[in-house]
Amino acid sequence: MTGPAPTRRSGRWIERWDPEDEAFWQATGERTARRNLWFSVLSEHIGFSVWTLWSVLVLFMGPEYGLTPADKFLLTSVVxxxxxxxxxxxxxxxxxFGGRNWTIxxxxxxxxxxxxxxVVMEPGTSYxxxxxxxxxAGIGGGNFASSMTNINAFFPLRKKGWALGLNAGGGNIGVPVIQLVTLAIIGASGGPRVLLGIYIPLIVVAAVLAALFMDNLSSVKNxxxxxxxxxxxxxxxIMSFLYIGTFGSFIGYSFAFGQVLTNGFGRTPLQAAYLTFIGPLLGSLIRPLGGWLADRYGGARITLWNYVGMAAATxxxxxxxxxxxxxxxxSVFVVLFVLSGLGNGSTFKMIPGIFQAKALAKGLEGEAAVAHGRRLSGASMGLIGAVGALGGVGINMAFRQSFLFYGSGTGAFVAFLAYYGVCFAVTWAVYLRRTAARVPAAAAASEAKAQLSYAEV
Structure with a gap:
């Protein structure tokens, strides 16, 4: 027996959407969800590329632009x-507005x-x-949040991890892709307007394809x-603080890597472009593995040891x-990129587990506990993603001050090392430390149970 097709109204709205109904999912749901996923990934991918556009445009901005290294780091920071x-x-x-409508x-x-x-990319333009x-250009960073929210609604709980991981990874890869395109353009002696001329029609294509093939879900409500x-x-x-250390590092280093190579090691823009894409590419591809390891061994444990690795690399x-x-x-910077990608997967995996554990600690059971945990974790993810991205601002500002005062990035790396150390301590203290011995005997068992649940998130 097959489930009924989703009921539609004009404007590509789907009135009935129940992916947890296996018959519905097999009949029409999966096909519709996958179609929306692919075009969401395309839009988010280009959004990430536009967001990180200035990380590569500054490589074209030689002495004739009259900008100091500090000016360039401030520019990428505001983006x-x-x-x-x-x-x-x-x-x-x-x-x-609806997922399809907002994607357009x-x-x-x-x-x-x-x-x-x-229009403005030429010498003589004011700072x-x-x-x-x-x-x-910063608006490109918002596409990730809306895309994740939209795709989350299309898939059943048992398939959300795969769908969201693919959606996030497809977006993140926009960073190394635009860096690879830049490498090809610089190698062919092209200018920044060639790069921009490539992406303008791609943006139009993404918007048109979203209009033709995506759907809105009436069931999605704030x-x-x-x-x-x-x-x-x-x-x-707490998770926002930890996500600053992982995703903030990923996006911040993606913006800053090329500038560190040109300003700190005297590389030419072409020489820098040969190297800058490797770290973001591997960091994007490794993100699903971080989630898989968290599923297998616990997100808190993977995050804890990931911060050890990030501190050692720093x-x-x-x-x-x-x-x-x-x-x-x-070579070590690339390792740091990989670890930031692993941490992105493990920290995001912790979020639903934490709120599920809190629901169980409240005495909720079964579907009530699942619904409570899903409600709060879904709401928190947007906020955590936003705060985590602020880490990229901190990294670029730290590099700016370090080059301004010391002429190198060493001072910034010392600050990053200290931050990763604090993240390690917070992860251990909040999610892994056993506290039963410090609470009254009557509460020791329930406290130990809650703490054990956190250790498994």
């Missing part, structure tokens, strides 16, 4: 900042910063103009109560930076 901030409204836009709008909006950059156009509850929960902010980078050893620096 990252806007991308983090707009993730919050983008998270709720899907429920307000958000993809089309990418034309504004891309066309603006095409304030570059900053303003860079601010516009739960402002869940958002408020998530914002009041301490674990939302310590080696300090040595490589001081000794000006380019081979050691590049």
């Amino acid at each position: 990252t900042l806007v991308g983090a901030v707009v993730r919050v409204p983008y998270t709720f836009a899907v429920a307000v 709008v958000s993809a089309s909006l990418l034309l504004i910063p891309t066309v603006a950059a095409f 304030s103009t570059f900053l303003l156009v860079g601010l516009l 739960d402002t109560g869940a958002a408020k509850d998530a914002a009041r929960d301490a674990h939302t902010w 310590a080696v980078l300090i040595v490589a930076s001081m000794q000006k050893s380019l081979p050691l620096f590049v």
Whole structure:
């Protein structure tokens, strides 16, 4: 027996959507969900590319542009900042406008910063103009939040991990792809407007394909109560702090790597472009493995030891930076990218587990516990993703100050090492430390049970 087809109204709205119904899923649901996933990935991928556009445009900006290394790091910082901030409204836009409709709008909006950059990208343009156009490019960072929210609604619980992992990875790969395109353009002696000229029609294609092949779900509604509850929960902010260390590192290093190579090691833009794409590419591809390891061994444990690896790699980078050893620096920086990708997967995997454990600790059972955990974890993910992206701002500002005061990135790496150390301590203290011995005997058993649950998230 097959399930009924989704009921539609005009404008590609689906009125009935029940992916947990196996008959419905097999009959029409899976095909519809996968179709929306592929075109969502395309739009998000281009959004990530536009967001990180200025990380490669600054490589074209030689002495004739009159910008110092500090100017360039500030420019990429404001782009990252806007991308983090707009993730919050983008998270709720899907429920307000519909997933298909908002994908069309958000993809089309990418034309504004891309066309603006095409117009101003030449020597003689004022620094304030570059900053303003860079601010516009930040909207590309919001596509991740709306895309994840939309795709989350299309898939049943048993398939959300695969779908969201593919969606996130497909978006993240936009970073190395635009860097590879830049490498080809610089190698062919092309200018920045060639790069922008490639992406302008791609943006139009993504918007048109979303209009033709995606759908809106009437069942997706904003739960402002869940958002408020998530914002009041301490674990939302603790996980935001940890996600700053993983995703903040990934996006921050993606923006800064090329500049560190040109300013700290005297590489030409072409030489830098040969190296910059490797780390973001591997960091994007490895993200699903971080989630798989978290499924197998517990997200808190993987995150804890991942921070040990990130701290160790950063310590080696300090040595490589001081000794000006380019081979050691590049190889270990790539390792740091890989670890940030693993951490992205493991930290995001922790979020639903934490709220599920809290639901069980409240005495909820079965479907009630699952529904409570799903409600709060879904609401918290948008906020955690937004705050985590702010880590990219911190990294670029740290590099700016380090080059401004010391002429190298060493000072910034010392600050990053300290942050990873604090993240290790927080992960251990909140999610892995046994506390039963410190609580009254009457509460020891339940406290130990809750702590054990956290250790498994």
